Amino acid sequence: MTLTVVVADDNPVVRAGLRALLDAAGTGIRVVAEAPDGRAAMDETRRHRPDVVLLDVRMPVVDGLTALPHLARVAPVLMLTYSGESEVVQEALRLGAGGYLVHGEFTAEELVTAVRDVRAGRARLTPTAANALLGVVRNRGATAHGYGKPIVSTSLRFDGTPSQMQPDVARFGLSVREGEVMDLIASGLNNRQIADTCFISEKTVKNHINRIFAKLRATSRSEAIAAWLGTRAAS
Secondary structure, three states: OOEEEEEEOOOHHHHHHHHHHHOOOOOOEEEEEEEOOHHHHHHHHHHHOOOEEEEOOOOOOOOHHHHHHHHHOOOOEEEEEOOOOHHHHHHHHHOOOOEEEEOOOOOHHHHHHHHHHHHOOOOEEOHHHHHHHHHHHHHHHHHHOOOOOOOOOOEOOOOOOOEOOOOOHHHHOOOHHHHHHHHHHHOOOOHHHHHHHHOOOHHHHHHHHHHHHHHHOOOOHHHHHHHHOOOOOOO
């Protein structure tokens, strides 16, 4: 099945390059529209209803972060940008981005894979974005041990809006490590990505997840995320 994509970037050279990469024979991806700013991206996304939107951060008229929550209600959004600042990465993920790629950190093949993964609901992060997320997790762990304050006070949600609740590890009886793993699950990472981020094996991740599900009384990732982020009452 051919996936359709809208490319939003204010640089026409970047847009042309992405179109050439994605429209190449054998990718199974077709660029249906380009947009030079966030407002045009919203218009083109509503018009074409693509499978994925590739979105830059810094654009005129309406910037990427402002457009992001509106776009995420229509299609999965993959950030594709030169902006690698930790705060920008965190904000994009909070606002509903399904992945974050920084230019210069991925190959053409990895871009194609990322588009397919984000369409399927699997998070894709290049090293800069992954390190930003890891910083949040490590900082929370340090805070739990009394070493400092967290970098951010919000949690990631899949509906594209920031939650003002800080999930309470003690409320669910989770250990600090289990809380870190649950944060990463809520961020959309798969078991392998969680293992890489926490420097543990996938088997250990699975063990943590089994204990987390038992404590949250959840039978799936979606149920666990709902409990963790407070969208269903704890029983």
